Amino acid sequence: MKGYIKFLRYTLPYKGLAALNVFFNIFSIIFSLFSIALIFPFLGLLFGKTALVTVKPAFEFSSESLSGLLNFHLSEIIRTDGAESALIFICGLLVATIFLKNLFRYLALFFMVSLRNNVVSDLRESLFKHILVLPLSYFSEEKKGDLISRMSSDILQIEIAIMSSLEALFKEPLTMVINLALLIVISPQLTIIVFVTLPIMGLLIGRIGKMLKKYSQRGQSKFGDLVSLYEETLMGIRIIKAFNSQAFFMRRFTKENRAYTAINVASNRTSDASSPLSETLSVVVLAFILWFGGKLVLSGNGLNAEAFILFIGVFTQILPPAKSFSTAYSNMQKGLASLDRVNEVLKSEEVITEKPQAKAISGLNQRIEFKNVSFKYADEYVLKNINLVIEKGQTVALVGPSGSGKSTLTDLIPRFYDPSEGEILIDGINIKELQILPLRGTMAIVAQESILFNDTIYNNIAFGKTQMAPEQVENAAKVANAHEFIIQTDKAYQTNIGDRGNKLSGGQRQRLSIARAINTNPDILILDEATSALDTASERLVQEALNNIMQNRTTIVIAHRLSTIHKADKIVVLEKGHIVQTGNHQELIQQQGLYKQLHDMQKILEG
Numbered sequence: 001m002k003g004y005i006k007f008l009r010y011t012l013p014y015k016g017l018a019a020l021n022v023f024f025n026i027f028s029i030i031f032s033l034f035s036i037a038l039i040f041p042f043l044g045l046l047f048g049k050t051a052l053v054t055v056k057p058a059f060e061f062s063s064e065s066l067s068g069l070l071n072f073h074l075s076e077i078i079r080t081d082g083a084e085s086a087l088i089f090i091c092g093l094l095v096a097t098i099f100l101k102n103l104f105r106y107l108a109l110f111f112m113v114s115l116r117n118n119v120v121s122d123l124r125e126s127l128f129k130h131i132l133v134l135p136l137s138y139f140s141e142e143k144k145g146d147l148i149s150r151m152s153s154d155i156l157q158i159e160i161a162i163m164s165s166l167e168a169l170f171k172e173p174l175t176m177v178i179n180l181a182l183l184i185v186i187s188p189q190l191t192i193i194v195f196v197t198l199p200i201m202g203l204l205i206g207r208i209g210k211m212l213k214k215y216s217q218r219g220q221s222k223f224g225d226l227v228s229l230y231e232e233t234l235m236g237i238r239i240i241k242a243f244n245s246q247a248f249f250m251r252r253f254t255k256e257n258r259a260y261t262a263i264n265v266a267s268n269r270t271s272d273a274s275s276p277l278s279e280t281l282s283v284v285v286l287a288f289i290l291w292f293g294g295k296l297v298l299s300g301n302g303l304n305a306e307a308f309i310l311f312i313g314v315f316t317q318i319l320p321p322a323k324s325f326s327t328a329y330s331n332m333q334k335g336l337a338s339l340d341r342v343n344e345v346l347k348s349e350e351v352i353t354e355k356p357q358a359k360a361i362s363g364l365n366q367r368i369e370f371k372n373v374s375f376k377y378a379d380e381y382v383l384k385n386i387n388l389v390i391e392k393g394q395t396v397a398l399v400g401p402s403g404s405g406k407s408t409l410t411d412l413i414p415r416f417y418d419p420s421e422g423e424i425l426i427d428g429i430n431i432k433e434l435q436i437l438p439l440r441g442t443m444a445i446v447a448q449e450s451i452l453f454n455d456t457i458y459n460n461i462a463f464g465k466t467q468m469a470p471e472q473v474e475n476a477a478k479v480a481n482a483h484e485f486i487i488q489t490d491k492a493y494q495t496n497i498g499d500r501g502n503k504l505s506g507g508q509r510q511r512l513s514i515a516r517a518i519n520t521n522p523d524i525l526i527l528d529e530a531t532s533a534l535d536t537a538s539e540r541l542v543q544e545a546l547n548n549i550m551q552n553r554t555t556i557v558i559a560h561r562l563s564t565i566h567k568a569d570k571i572v573v574l575e576k577g578h579i580v581q582t583g584n585h586q587e588l589i590q591q592q593g594l595y596k597q598l599h600d601m602q603k604i605l606e607g
Ligand code: ADP
Pocket: 137, 140, 377, 378, 382, 400, 401, 402, 403, 404, 405, 406, 407, 408, 409
């Protein structure tokens, strides 16, 4: 329920729309009541059951005065123009009231639709915004598919279940209250029966709602598993085919799919039970009223036949809203399960935060410094007591066996993660004291796997910088050795490169990533095994591009192939999270250490 109240916060900006909805709904309910409440007495007059009203009652804003006036008017018509004209008048009045009722109902819906879609749109937006600021650690903990399902299916569920029920939850009780008030006016005795039995109905429906919420929670989480499987399968379809693993994936899918279906069947059955149950219960109540009220009429004890018929007429008006309310309530419970799942994401903390008085940074002037930095993802330290100084303009290479912590070390500089202990300083200022966006703005990263998007070459290079002149993009591409191949594609810079750039070769993708990095004109360049996934020919082109961009910049390079870093100013050798050696190539090669071992091993492999 807490989550729901939190959710209602999203409706606050649209309270004007909500007020208009309630306003028009009230009118719609009143006209609907008019159509029932007035027709019954009219019929009484028309068929001579009630005496004609000959004295015009005084005008007041009360139901008696209004119905008295209408009865008087009708009596006049019967007297002067005959019963048939009165009948036509009643029919006309009926059509007019129903028309007005529906007009107001439409207006109420008209404003509700805006509210409903705006609220869901806001929710979608805050979820997306939150995903963009959540720390990288969050994404290694959570399944991508599950997140996608929260962002798509759960939001949809909220739209269908909560937003479409939201109105019913306000409108139906309102309708019921107004009708109940009328019932009390007609016959307080009979109304007691309604008051005793309605809560019993409410209790039963509440139970169904609880069950539905449970099912829905399980169902949405299972659906998340399914989406994860879709995602993995689409990403790995080449490998699945190459390893003939279709049957294995099919079995995994069938298992998940069946589990999801089973939950859905149970959930739908429960949900379907709510409407027949409430209808049956209401008829039981109706039967009570018929029995008790009928007895009252027959014994002539304070209830006349017209009032009894009117009572039943109004009571039947309570049933549809009661039914809608119970359906809305059940749906709402289903939606609340989704809301919980969305709230879980929204609640997850932005671990990497900016201090209120954070300083701006315009670039690197002196040095980057690691002071006693240790880091762990979970329990085990991945980096331990790292002390390292990177002077402006230097190229520093990180080498070491796989898993020694090289990538982790570079991830700490843009604050993808914060050190568990120690501090990192840029020009003497702890990076935690700096504004995050300018900090990241001073650096560019080229990783082993080039991250490109399904868009044009131009947009992949300009990457969010909308005011970029075509010449600037072209210059970047030239420095990155990419211009040649770009102009040979169909539409040159406007060519779409497909999902993750799959229409390009690995080397071409990497050169686009480099062009993108050049475009940001970074002071600090981080190259994470940027050439290791390439063949020798493309490696040469990419390496050339890298050499161009490394000029006059501070570069931290993670190198797989040691031959590419002979000229580095400083080589840092990492082993199991510790720095075991530092020096330039000449110095390190003369020491009997890990660097020489790695170097000799590569020499043998490369022949
Ligand atoms: P390298 O770049 O030298 O290959 P990494 O920095 O990638 O090494 O990894 C160092 C250690 O941290 C490895 O033991 C790896 O398993 C672990 N590791 C890397 N990323 C994560 C992560 N997101 N969550 C938990 N452990 C991780």
